[in-house]
Amino acid sequence: MYRLSKLRFGFPIILFLMLLLDGSISQNFSTHMFHYPTAMVSHLVVLWLVCGVLFEADANDFDMPIGRWAVVAGIVFDVYYTGIFGIYIFIFPLVVYITRLLVSYIRPNFLSGLLIYFIDITVLEALGYLAGRAVHLSSMSGSDFMVNTLGPTLAFNLAMFVLLFFPIRWVYNWLK
Amino acid sequence: MQKFSFNRRLVIIIVCLIVSFALMTVSVAIRNKKSTPPLIQQFGNDIVGLTDRVVAIPANGLSGSVGAVSELLNTYQENQQLKQQVSELAQTKVRDQTLAKENKQLKQEIKLNESLTDYAAISAAVITRTPSSWQNQVIINKGSSAGVVKNMPVMSGSGLVGRVAEVNKTNSKVELITDNNDSANRFAVQITTKSGKTVNGVLSGYNNTTGQITMNNITTKAKIGKGDKVVTSGLGGVTPKGLYVGKVAKTSGDDYGLSTKLNINPATDLSDLNIVTVAVTKQ
Structure with a gap:
């Protein structure tokens, strides 16, 4: 039961920890991650959300309000990190929705999770880029975006998925 | 019933898009014009x-x-290079201090605060x-x-x-x-x-x-x-x-x-x- 599990508090606490870790990682490894012209963007918060959906489907005995927490994470991300309100508040829940949709077709395990996460990061970065173009935050061309941002970001985040999938599963099982 | 739910989803998507663009525009405008959020x-x-x-x-x-x-x-190598620079810097610093002092006096002289x-x-x-x-x-x-x-x-x-x-x-x-x-x-x-x-x-x-x-x-x-x-x-x-x-x-x-x-x-x-x-x- 979700109401009685430790996840009720554990999920949002780790969600915010991941959100703040994203910024810390970007700051501490900025010489490697933002080595011009390429940029790797860390999305640990999305990893936590997507893993939540995957393990929720795995357990299939309770529903977590992951979508609602995604909105909250999106608000904090927009206000604290970018200062431009209205981008990630919609993209984070959309990613959760897409993951739920895919999980209903594919039985989630490590490999299919990797594929789903690939799609999620692509959608997230592409929509973020389009929004950035729309409000003139970025002037990067589409091909530059694919080569310099999307490619390295996917590589970094998929590596993170591979490294953190089993630790996160352990954390979920412990919190459950 | 199927058609209805499809339409409803479309409406939700469009509303989300409009709200998103409105929020983005407003926050960019605030960021460019106002001094604080x-x-x-x-x-x-x-x-x-x-x-x-x-x-x-x-x-x-x-x-x-x-x-x-x-x-x-790579401290050792850096140390060698820095030693050279420090000796030059000391000279510049002293001169800088003298000039700053002089500058201050001159400014007082012409009452420029x-x-x-x-x-x-x-x-x-x-x-x-x-x-x-x-x-x-x-x-x-x-x-x-x-x-x-x-x-x-x-x-x-x-x-x-x-x-x-x-x-x-x-x-x-x-x-x-x-x-x-x-x-x-x-x-x-x-x-x-x-x-x-x-x-x-x-x-x-x-x-x-x-x-x-x-x-x-x-x-x-x-x-x-x-x-x-x-x-x-x-x-x-x-x-x-x-x-x-x-x-x-x-x-x-x-x-x-x-x-x-x-x-x-x-x-x-x-x-x-x-x-x-x-x-x-x-x-």
């Missing part, structure tokens, strides 16, 4: 900023100690960096309560790195000059050429592939050479005069052949910022 946003930022310090301080400390170990490896070169410095630590590929933005741990005001220039090490884009009570966002958005990096600068002429201009952007700052639309006849120093000119009010930006790396004709375009090597490594200084002008 709305109170509720400031409040949220301060709360998150405080919690972020709990995460950031151990993380930054850890990376600092790892960095210290790796720096230890504040000129464009006067500024106070607030040093701040970088808490975190925006995880985004086009918003090159860092968040520092000083805000309006420490006297930071929007649009103030920010320096690190020896050179200019950006300007304050948003001020909250206890933290503020700094937009780096590597950021290429429409409202960023428009600093008024000047170059003193080898022949002693002064060339004024405005920084116009950042070239991602070469890592150089660009400066367009220079129509002067004065010959600008490689290695000429670029400093802020103090025109426009907010930025004090004489903040070091970098050295000219290349001069070339612009795309239409009418004016000159400069590439400037920035004075500091813009991707590695830990401690920054906010320059406060008295207005």
Whole structure:
């Protein structure tokens, strides 16, 4: 039961920890991650959300309000990190929705999770880029975006998925 | 029933898109015009900023100690080079002090209290960096309560790195000059050429592939050479005069052949910022 599990508090606490870790990682490894012209963007918060959906489907005995927490994470991300309100508040829940949709077709395990996460990061970065173009935050061309941002970001985040999938599963099982 | 739910989904998507665009436009407008964000946003930022310090301080400390170990490896070589520089620097420093003192006396003589070169410095630590590929933005741990005001220039090490884009009570966002958005990096600068002429201009952007700052639309006849120093000119009010930006790396004709375009090597490594200084002008 979700109401009685430790996840009720554990999920949002780790969600915010991941959100703040994203910024810390970007700051501490900025010489490697933002080595011009390429940029790797860390999305640990999305990893936590997507893993939540995957393990929720795995357990299939309770529903977590992951979508609602995604909105909250999106608000904090927009206000604290970018200062431009209205981008990630919609993209984070959309990613959760897409993951739920895919999980209903594919039985989630490590490999299919990797594929789903690939799609999620692509959608997230592409929509973020389009929004950035729309409000003139970025002037990067589409091909530059694919080569310099999307490619390295996917590589970094998929590596993170591979490294953190089993630790996160352990954390979920412990919190459950 | 199927058709109804499809329509409803379409309506939700369109409403979300409209709301999203409205929010984005409003927040960009606020960011460009107002000096501080709305109170509720400031409040949220301060709360998150405080919690972020709990995460950031151990993380930054850890990376600092790892960095210290790796720096230890090339200390010897660096020491040799620095010793040479120090002996030259001592001479310059003494001369600088004498000149500053003289300058102060002369200013008193003509009853000039504040000129464009006067500024106070607030040093701040970088808490975190925006995880985004086009918003090159860092968040520092000083805000309006420490006297930071929007649009103030920010320096690190020896050179200019950006300007304050948003001020909250206890933290503020700094937009780096590597950021290429429409409202960023428009600093008024000047170059003193080898022949002693002064060339004024405005920084116009950042070239991602070469890592150089660009400066367009220079129509002067004065010959600008490689290695000429670029400093802020103090025109426009907010930025004090004489903040070091970098050295000219290349001069070339612009795309239409009418004016000159400069590439400037920035004075500091813009991707590695830990401690920054906010320059406060008295207005």
